[in-house]
Amino acid sequence: xxxxxxxxxILLQKARRALQAELESMDTVDANNKISxxxxxxxxxxxxxxxxxxxxxxxxxxxxHGV
Numbered sequence: 001x002x003x004x005x006x007x008x009x010i011l012l013q014k015a016r017r018a019l020q021a022e023l024e025s026m027d028t029v030d031a032n033n034k035i036s037x038x039x040x041x042x043x044x045x046x047x048x049x050x051x052x053x054x055x056x057x058x059x060x061x062x063x064x065h066g067v
Contacts, residue, residue, distance in 0.1 A: 009063060016059040023052050 026049045 012059055012063045016056060016063060019052055019056040019059060023049065023056060026052070 026045070029045075
């Protein structure tokens, strides 16, 4: 039982790191796009970024609370 919980926690941490990396990548693309074009990214990109941020927050809550 404890081993299962620890395995789940490790998987959640890996998923969280992957989400963080994707968000950081999106932030870089967003910043570069604003500099080069003088405007923000398309709505679908912003929507995807918000979805990732929510997922990251949820993952963090699950890891912090051991769910």
